[in-house]
Amino acid sequence: MTTAIWLHIANVFGILIAVVGASALLTWIERRMLGLWQDRYGPNRAGPFGILQVLADMLKLFAKDDWTPPFADRAVFIIAPAIIMVVILLAFAVIPITPAIGIVDMNIGLLFFLAMTSLSVYSVVLGGWASNNKYSLLGGLRSAAQMISYEVFMALALAGVVMLTGTFNLREIVNAQSGLWFVVPQFFGFLVFSIAGIAEAHRLPFDLPEAENELIAGYHTEYSGMKFGMFFVGEYASIILISAMIVVLFFGGWHGPWLPPIVWFLIKLTFFVGLFILLRAALPRPRYDQLMAYGWKFMLPLALLNLVVTGAVTLAFFNG
Amino acid sequence: MTNTLPVLESLVLAAVLFALGLICVLVRRNIVFMLMGLEIMLNAAGLAFIAAGARWGSADGQVMFIFILTLAAAEVSVGLALILQMFQRFKTVDVDVLRRMEG
Amino acid sequence: MMIVFYIAAVIAVAATVMTITLTHAVHALLYLIVSLLAVAVIFYTLGAPFAAALEAITYAGAIMVLFVFVVMMLNLGEAAVEQERRWLDRRMWGGPALLAAALLAELVYTFAFGIGPGGPSGGGVSPHAVGAALFGPYLLAVEIAGFLLLAGLVGAYHLGRRRTDAEE
Amino acid sequence: MLHLLWLVPLLPLLGFTTLVLLQRVLSRTATAIVGVGSVGLSCALALAIASNFLLAPPMGGAFTQTLWTWMQVGDFAPSISLRFDALSLVMMLVITVVGFFIHLYSAEFMAADRSYLRFFAYMNLFVASMLVLVLAGDLLFLFLGWEGVGLCSYLLIAFWHEDPHNCVCGRKAFIVTRIGDVGFLIALLLIFTELGSLDIHTLMQHASAQWPVGSPVAIATAVLLLAGALGKSAQVPLQTWLPEAMAGPTPVSALIHAATMVTAGMYLIARTHTLFELAPPVLLAVAIIGVLTLLISGFSALAQNDIKRILAYSTISQIGYMFLALGVGAWAAAIFHFLTHAFFKALLFLSAGVVIQALDEEHDIHRMGGLRTRLPAAFWSYLIGSASLAAVPLITAGFYSKDLIIASVWSSPLGGPWLWAGAVLGAFLTSVYIFRSVFIAFFGEPRTLVGQRPRARALIALTVLSIGALVIGFLEIPDIFGGGVHVLSEFLQQTLPRSAARPEPARVEWLLELVTVCISIAGIYLAYRLFLRRKPEAEALASTEDANLLRRFWGSGFGFDWVYYRVLVGPYEWFARVNRRDVLDVFYNTLAAISRMLYGMLRQTQTGNLRWYMGVLAAGGVVLVAIVVLT
Known part of the structure; x- marks a missing residue:
C-alpha cells in the first residue's frame, strides 16, 4: 500500500518535472533546429551545442524584476500565465505514457483533456485583456475566437476515435491500437486533430494571437520576467501535450516491437514535436479571416464527414 | 459505487446557487451581470437535475442537464448579441435605460 | 468523497x-x-x-x-x-x-422533507448510458435542441450584425 | 350516347373557367370563339342526346346518371346526379338552342363593349347553372344550379356596374328572388326531414306513398316550393324585380329574363308536380296567381314607354299563363307555352336589341317610329315575335300554345269560367300592348336617325328564332283543325300526368276557338285604331285626368314597388336610422370601458423595467412553490 503511494508520488513528480524540463529544453531545441533548417547557427555559445542557453535564459527570466504595468489589471494579469501552466500540466495527468507510467487512469480521460485545453483559452484571453493594451486586447480577442472555433473540430475529430473504441479512457484507447494504429482508419480525424492542436497551442502558422509583426507579440506584449516565462514554457508544454495526444490516440501510444514501451512513446513523441517545429519553419502565417474561413469551411465539414463515415462504418460492420 | 452520494446536500447547494443567481438578476442594473445571474440559475437547475439523476441512478438527469446546457448556449449567444446591439444603440449596459421601450 | x-x-x-x-x-x-x-x-x-x-x-x-x-x-x-x-x-x-431567501427556504424545506427516507440508490451513470438515453427515448428532444441551437446561431448572427446608418 | 349527358352542363362551365383563367391572354376573337363555341358544342351534344333519347327511349322514360356523392353526413348524402326525362329534355333543348343563338347574337351585339370577356364568362356560367338546374336529379344539386342562375342574373343585370342605377337594379333582383329562395331552402329542409331523401325521383315516390292528398305537410311543402318558384319566375307578389332587370344588356334580358331563367319556377313546379297534386289548394293558388299576374302585368305593359319594359311585363304575363296552366293541371300546355314563348320572346328581345342599338341606346318607343322601312330585318322579326305573342291565328306558334292553355282552363275540373275569363282578357291585353309597341315604333314618322344595322351573326340568330316562333306551334294542333297533332303532350306524358281536361263537344270547342281568335284580332285592331289611325283622338282620351292617373298606376306596375317601399324598405331604413347609435351597444360599450379600465390598471405594471418583471416573476415563483409546499 505504502509502496503504491510512493510509486504514485514518484509518477506524479516524475512526469511533472519531465514535462517542465522538456518544455524548457524545447526552447533551445527549437532554436537550434530552426537554425539548422534556416541555415544559421542558433544558440551555440553556452555549453556544448549551446545547451546551457536554457539555463541562461531561465536565470535571466528569474532574475528579472517581476514588474506589473501600472495600467494593468493586477490580479488578472498575474493569474493569466498561471492558468496555462496549470491546465496544461493537469492535462498531462491523464496521458498514459506506458502501462506503468501515468498519473490517473480516468474513465473520461479524453474529455478531461478537452476540458483542460478549452480552459487554456482563458490564459491568453485574460492575459491580453489584463495588459490593458490595445494590441494585447486584439490578440486576446483573436485567440478567444480562434480557440473556441478550433476546439469544436478537435472534439469532433476525437469523436471518431471514441466511436471506434467505445470509451473515453485513454489507456483503453491505446490498448485498442495494439493491432492497427488509428491513424489508418481515422486518417482525417488525425489530420483535423493535428491542425486543430496547432491552433489550440497557437503555434505557427496559427499564432495569430501573438503575431509579432502585426500585434507586437499580441497578448504577452506587456509580460516580462517569469510571468512571460510561464507563457513561454506553457506554449512548449502544450506542444508536447498535443504531440503526446496524437501519439496516444492515433499512433498506438507505447505499442511497438522490440523496444521497451517508454522508448517507443518517446520516439513517437519526439517525431511529432519535431514535426511541429518543422511546420513553424516551413509555413507562412495566414490572415486572420483566412484562418477562420479555413476552420469553418474546410475543417468542420471534414470533421463531420469523418464522423458520419466512421459512424456508418461502425454501425454497418461492427454493430457494437 | 455503494457509498452514499451527497444528493440532499447537492439539492440544497442548487437551491442556494439558484437564490444567489436570482439576487444577481434582481439587484444588478448592468445587463451583463443579469445574464450572468441567469447562467447561475440555469447551472443550479442543472445541478438539481444531476443530483436527482444520481439519486435514482438514472441517466435522465444528465440528459436533462445536457439540454439545459444546449439551452444555455443558445440563450447566451442570442443574449450576448442583444447586449452588443444594445450597447451599440444606447451606449450603455444599463437595463433601466430600456424603459423607454415602455408601451 | x-x-x-x-x-x-x-x-x-x-x-x-x-x-x-x-x-x-x-x-x-x-x-x-x-x-x-x-x-x-x-x-x-x-x-x-x-x-x-x-x-x-x-x-x-x-x-x-x-x-x-x-x-x-x-x-x-x-x-x-x-x-x-x-x-x-x-x-x-x-x-x-x-x-431569494423565501425561495431558498421553501426549496430547502421541500428537499428536506420531500426527498423521503432511504439512502440514495447511488451509482454513477456512465457516459454510455447517457448517450443511449439521448439517442433513444430523447431523440426527438435532441433534434429540437439542435433546432434551438440553429435558431440561436441565426439569431445571434442577425442581431450581432453591425447595422450601418443607411439601414436604420 | 346518354352517358355523355354530364358533358352538356360541363362544356359551358369549361368555357367559363377557360375565360376566367385566361382572361389576360385571350383576344376578343378568341373570347367569342370560346364563349359561343362552348355553348354551341353543348347545343350540338344536347341535340344528339335528345335524338338518341327519342329514337331509343331508356327504361321508364328516364335516364339517371349518378356522378358522385356530394357529401356524406349521416343519412344526409346528396349526390351529384343527373336525371334525364322528357321534361328535362325539352328544357335542355330550349336552353341550349336558344342560348346558343343568343350567344351568337351577343358576339356581335357586345362587340364594342369593354368587358367583352366578362360578359361571355357570365353567360357561360349562366348556361351551365341553368343546365344543372334542369338536369339535376337531386334537389340540393338543383338548388345549386338555382342559386348559380340567381348569381349570374345578379351579375349580368349589374353588368354595366359603372352606372350605380344598374347595381341597384341588380341588387333588387337578387334580394327579391332571395325572399323566394328562403322558402325553397326551408322546403328542402322540410322534405329531407319528412321524407329522408332529396333525390327527386325517390322523394316523389315517398311523398305519394306517405302523404295523403291535402295533408298539412304536403301543403306546407308545396307553399314553400311555390314561394321559391314565385321569386324566380317573377310572379305576384314577387314580380317587381323583373322590370328592373332590364338594366342588363339586351341579350341577357333575352336569355335570362325571358327565355330561360324566369321559367325555372315553372320548371320547379312541373318537376315536383307530385307534391303539388297532393296539395290541391296550392294548385288552385298557382292558377289564381297566374291569372292575377297576367292581368296585372298586362295592364302595366299597356302603360310602358320603354320597349324593354313592355317586353318585361309581357314576360311576366306569359309566365302567368304558364302558372295558370300548371294550376289547372295542364302540365303539357305549360311546357308547350314555355317552348313557344322561349322562341318568340327571345326573338322579340333580340329585335328590340337591334332597334335599341341602331338608335344609339334609345329605349323609348315614342322616340322611335317609321323603322319599318329603315330596319326591315328588325321590323320583320319583331312583327313575327309580336304576332306569335299576340296569338295571331293559325300561322304563329303562340296561337297554338296559348289556345291550348285557354282551352284547358275552360275544360279542366280545376279551372272554370272565371279563370277562363281572366285568361281571355289577358290575351286581349296582350294583343293590344304588343301591337301598340309595333305601331308606335315601326310605323308613322321617323323620329331618330338609324345608326348601326345588324350584321350576319345577328341576322342568323333572328332568322332562326323567327322560324322557330312560327313553326314550333305545329307540334301541337287541336283536334278540330283536321285531325290534330299531339307530339309534345304525348311525349311529355312519359313524365308529366295527362291533362285533367274533360273532352268537350266539338261545338263548344269551336266556340272557344272562335273567341280566342276574335279576341286576338280585336286587340290588334284596337291597337291599330288607337295608335295608328286615330292617334289624335286616342291622345285626347289619354290626356284626361282619370286616364293620366290610371296610366301612372299601370305604369308603375300597380304600385307594387311603392307599397313594398312603404311597408318593407321604409320601415327598415327608419329602423336602421334610429338604431344607428345602437341601443344594444351601450351594454357592449360598458364592457369595453370596463376592460379598458382594467387594462389601464394592468398597464401600470408594464413599466418596461426588466428588473421589475424579474422581481414579479420571482415573487410569483415563490408564491407558487409556497402553495405547492404548504398544501
Whole structure:
C-alpha cells in the first residue's frame, strides 16, 4: 500500500518535472533546429551545442524584476500565465505514457483533456485583456475566437476515435491500437486533430494571437520576467501535450516491437514535436479571416464527414 | 459505487446557487451581470437535475442537464448579441435605460 | 468523497457570492468560472463524470469565453466599474435578498422533507448510458435542441450584425 | 350516347373557367370563339342526346346518371346526379338552342363593349347553372344550379356596374328572388326531414306513398316550393324585380329574363308536380296567381314607354299563363307555352336589341317610329315575335300554345269560367300592348336617325328564332283543325300526368276557338285604331285626368314597388336610422370601458423595467412553490 503511494508520488513528480524540463529544453531545441533548417547557427555559445542557453535564459527570466504595468489589471494579469501552466500540466495527468507510467487512469480521460485545453483559452484571453493594451486586447480577442472555433473540430475529430473504441479512457484507447494504429482508419480525424492542436497551442502558422509583426507579440506584449516565462514554457508544454495526444490516440501510444514501451512513446513523441517545429519553419502565417474561413469551411465539414463515415462504418460492420 | 452520494446536500447547494443567481438578476442594473445571474440559475437547475439523476441512478438527469446546457448556449449567444446591439444603440449596459421601450 | 464535495460546495457558494457582489465584470466572470468548475467537481462526486466534463468544456470553456469575449469587446473600463459601484446601492439588496431567501427556504424545506427516507440508490451513470438515453427515448428532444441551437446561431448572427446608418 | 349527358352542363362551365383563367391572354376573337363555341358544342351534344333519347327511349322514360356523392353526413348524402326525362329534355333543348343563338347574337351585339370577356364568362356560367338546374336529379344539386342562375342574373343585370342605377337594379333582383329562395331552402329542409331523401325521383315516390292528398305537410311543402318558384319566375307578389332587370344588356334580358331563367319556377313546379297534386289548394293558388299576374302585368305593359319594359311585363304575363296552366293541371300546355314563348320572346328581345342599338341606346318607343322601312330585318322579326305573342291565328306558334292553355282552363275540373275569363282578357291585353309597341315604333314618322344595322351573326340568330316562333306551334294542333297533332303532350306524358281536361263537344270547342281568335284580332285592331289611325283622338282620351292617373298606376306596375317601399324598405331604413347609435351597444360599450379600465390598471405594471418583471416573476415563483409546499 505504502509502496503504491510512493510509486504514485514518484509518477506524479516524475512526469511533472519531465514535462517542465522538456518544455524548457524545447526552447533551445527549437532554436537550434530552426537554425539548422534556416541555415544559421542558433544558440551555440553556452555549453556544448549551446545547451546551457536554457539555463541562461531561465536565470535571466528569474532574475528579472517581476514588474506589473501600472495600467494593468493586477490580479488578472498575474493569474493569466498561471492558468496555462496549470491546465496544461493537469492535462498531462491523464496521458498514459506506458502501462506503468501515468498519473490517473480516468474513465473520461479524453474529455478531461478537452476540458483542460478549452480552459487554456482563458490564459491568453485574460492575459491580453489584463495588459490593458490595445494590441494585447486584439490578440486576446483573436485567440478567444480562434480557440473556441478550433476546439469544436478537435472534439469532433476525437469523436471518431471514441466511436471506434467505445470509451473515453485513454489507456483503453491505446490498448485498442495494439493491432492497427488509428491513424489508418481515422486518417482525417488525425489530420483535423493535428491542425486543430496547432491552433489550440497557437503555434505557427496559427499564432495569430501573438503575431509579432502585426500585434507586437499580441497578448504577452506587456509580460516580462517569469510571468512571460510561464507563457513561454506553457506554449512548449502544450506542444508536447498535443504531440503526446496524437501519439496516444492515433499512433498506438507505447505499442511497438522490440523496444521497451517508454522508448517507443518517446520516439513517437519526439517525431511529432519535431514535426511541429518543422511546420513553424516551413509555413507562412495566414490572415486572420483566412484562418477562420479555413476552420469553418474546410475543417468542420471534414470533421463531420469523418464522423458520419466512421459512424456508418461502425454501425454497418461492427454493430457494437 | 455503494457509498452514499451527497444528493440532499447537492439539492440544497442548487437551491442556494439558484437564490444567489436570482439576487444577481434582481439587484444588478448592468445587463451583463443579469445574464450572468441567469447562467447561475440555469447551472443550479442543472445541478438539481444531476443530483436527482444520481439519486435514482438514472441517466435522465444528465440528459436533462445536457439540454439545459444546449439551452444555455443558445440563450447566451442570442443574449450576448442583444447586449452588443444594445450597447451599440444606447451606449450603455444599463437595463433601466430600456424603459423607454415602455408601451 | 464527501470532503471533496463539501470543499467544492463551499468554493462554489463563495465564488458565486463574489460573482454577484463584484463590480468588475471580468473579475466577476472569473469567479463565475471558478464556481462552474466547482460545480463540475460536484458532478463528479455525484457520479456523473460525463456531465462534469461537459460542464467544464462547454460551460466554463465555451460559454464563459463568449462572455469574456463580449465584455472585452465592450471594454467599458474603469468608469463602468465606478458606475456599477454606484448602482450597487446597499438599499437595493433588501428586497431581492428577501425574495431569494423565501425561495431558498421553501426549496430547502421541500428537499428536506420531500426527498423521503432511504439512502440514495447511488451509482454513477456512465457516459454510455447517457448517450443511449439521448439517442433513444430523447431523440426527438435532441433534434429540437439542435433546432434551438440553429435558431440561436441565426439569431445571434442577425442581431450581432453591425447595422450601418443607411439601414436604420 | 346518354352517358355523355354530364358533358352538356360541363362544356359551358369549361368555357367559363377557360375565360376566367385566361382572361389576360385571350383576344376578343378568341373570347367569342370560346364563349359561343362552348355553348354551341353543348347545343350540338344536347341535340344528339335528345335524338338518341327519342329514337331509343331508356327504361321508364328516364335516364339517371349518378356522378358522385356530394357529401356524406349521416343519412344526409346528396349526390351529384343527373336525371334525364322528357321534361328535362325539352328544357335542355330550349336552353341550349336558344342560348346558343343568343350567344351568337351577343358576339356581335357586345362587340364594342369593354368587358367583352366578362360578359361571355357570365353567360357561360349562366348556361351551365341553368343546365344543372334542369338536369339535376337531386334537389340540393338543383338548388345549386338555382342559386348559380340567381348569381349570374345578379351579375349580368349589374353588368354595366359603372352606372350605380344598374347595381341597384341588380341588387333588387337578387334580394327579391332571395325572399323566394328562403322558402325553397326551408322546403328542402322540410322534405329531407319528412321524407329522408332529396333525390327527386325517390322523394316523389315517398311523398305519394306517405302523404295523403291535402295533408298539412304536403301543403306546407308545396307553399314553400311555390314561394321559391314565385321569386324566380317573377310572379305576384314577387314580380317587381323583373322590370328592373332590364338594366342588363339586351341579350341577357333575352336569355335570362325571358327565355330561360324566369321559367325555372315553372320548371320547379312541373318537376315536383307530385307534391303539388297532393296539395290541391296550392294548385288552385298557382292558377289564381297566374291569372292575377297576367292581368296585372298586362295592364302595366299597356302603360310602358320603354320597349324593354313592355317586353318585361309581357314576360311576366306569359309566365302567368304558364302558372295558370300548371294550376289547372295542364302540365303539357305549360311546357308547350314555355317552348313557344322561349322562341318568340327571345326573338322579340333580340329585335328590340337591334332597334335599341341602331338608335344609339334609345329605349323609348315614342322616340322611335317609321323603322319599318329603315330596319326591315328588325321590323320583320319583331312583327313575327309580336304576332306569335299576340296569338295571331293559325300561322304563329303562340296561337297554338296559348289556345291550348285557354282551352284547358275552360275544360279542366280545376279551372272554370272565371279563370277562363281572366285568361281571355289577358290575351286581349296582350294583343293590344304588343301591337301598340309595333305601331308606335315601326310605323308613322321617323323620329331618330338609324345608326348601326345588324350584321350576319345577328341576322342568323333572328332568322332562326323567327322560324322557330312560327313553326314550333305545329307540334301541337287541336283536334278540330283536321285531325290534330299531339307530339309534345304525348311525349311529355312519359313524365308529366295527362291533362285533367274533360273532352268537350266539338261545338263548344269551336266556340272557344272562335273567341280566342276574335279576341286576338280585336286587340290588334284596337291597337291599330288607337295608335295608328286615330292617334289624335286616342291622345285626347289619354290626356284626361282619370286616364293620366290610371296610366301612372299601370305604369308603375300597380304600385307594387311603392307599397313594398312603404311597408318593407321604409320601415327598415327608419329602423336602421334610429338604431344607428345602437341601443344594444351601450351594454357592449360598458364592457369595453370596463376592460379598458382594467387594462389601464394592468398597464401600470408594464413599466418596461426588466428588473421589475424579474422581481414579479420571482415573487410569483415563490408564491407558487409556497402553495405547492404548504398544501
